[in-house]
Amino acid sequence: MDTPYANVWERPEPQPRAAPVPLTRAKIAAAAIRLADADGLDGLSLRKLANDLGVGPMRLYDYVGNRSELLDLMVDVVYAEIAGAGAVAVQPPQWRATVLAIARATRAAGLEHEWFADLIGGRPHLGPHALAVGEATSAALDQAPGVRGIDDLQRAVGTLNAFVIGALRREVTERRTYRSTGTDEAAWQRSLGPYLVRMLDTGRYPTIARLVVDGAHLDPAETFERGLATVLAGVTGAR
Template sequence: MDTSYGSAPPPVWDRPEPRRRAAPVPLSREKIATAAIRLADEHGLEKLSVRKLAQELGVAPMRLYDYVATKSELLDLMVDAIYATVLGPDVTADQPAWRSTVLDLVHRTRAAALAHEWFADLLGGRPHLGPHALAVGEATAAALDQAPGIRTLDDLQRALGALNAFLTGALRREITERRTARTTGTDETAWQASYGPYLTRMLETGRYPTIARLVIDGAHPDPDATFSHNLTTVLDGITGHPQP
């Protein structure tokens, strides 16, 4: 594999930390990423800027460019710091090790996204290639590769693609619903009071019998139960190995 970068600059993880300078505030990429995560947690990615980050760190904005050349590099560092919290699955003995590992990694990823909502906004875009992201990807792929229904490299690629598509979609939907409820100040009770009479009239027309069954007779589990059930369904389908 060609390890040269030609005229392109090397990725941020492949560049050494700048030499420490005699300055009142010592910096490192880890410290910068930690501060950026804190700002994004409080204000969202759209409010994150080099100027605000420099102010948070108590340094001049130009000092940050010694460590991160672009905002994309800053986001890369932030994302990889979150992936570091996903590592370390606890394999349990009540199910096959491969399945326990995959379930644990996916649930840890969801927990990280719920704690840092902006993280879900960066899923499904350009590849995450930081060392911790690669480690999570390796652990997931290696575990899925041990599933009985995964026999070829094509099987593994399709399984990973389906699992990642489910995870990205599920997390974005869940976090979008949380944000909507938070920003509009609505909750389920208020929503039912507002839309209940209209929906009742529409369902009583008889034109939507399946939706009526879902709304009236269907179970409405909480987000944790919904995510766990859907994850199990997807995992069963992509591996061809239902949970015993």
């Protein structure tokens, strides 16, 4: 049974043993990430993973109790990438640089491993690298002006995480839609543009009309940066 909150981190890794194919949790997670990067989470199963590693499926259960534990290992590998890319010394003048670096590294990791966007913000991520990223983010925000206590810090962390997760999921969804349908923004405008023009010409949606006609067409990276700056200013009181 795939217990939703089985905790792989509380069980020591099995001791190495003589076998035709030596295994470790790191090796298993790396192979699973390769499969998920290629085929998404729907294409990942313990049986397929075992076949990729050249072992019987039952060997994997010495290392991961179920698919949820496998996903936890994979997620923590991505958090290790984020921690490495976003490593900035947390000093009072540098809290903002730390938060920006981690947010940008999270976006980059999510675009490289699109399946990560499906898992971030879901079940609690309690692996050592996930906790390290959370600690660095929280410690940095705790030094921001306008964050004057634990309540402010909780709100700041929660709002920042909500923005990064939402922005990443939206960008990944748009990329997937384009790949699956071949419909880019220009094609979408050609297809639905006449309908939208007719609706806006009714005069019932003046603000949406301003957004469509006068709003800047930003690329995803610029949209992320502007949104991140706005959210960070709002939750910390600093610009």
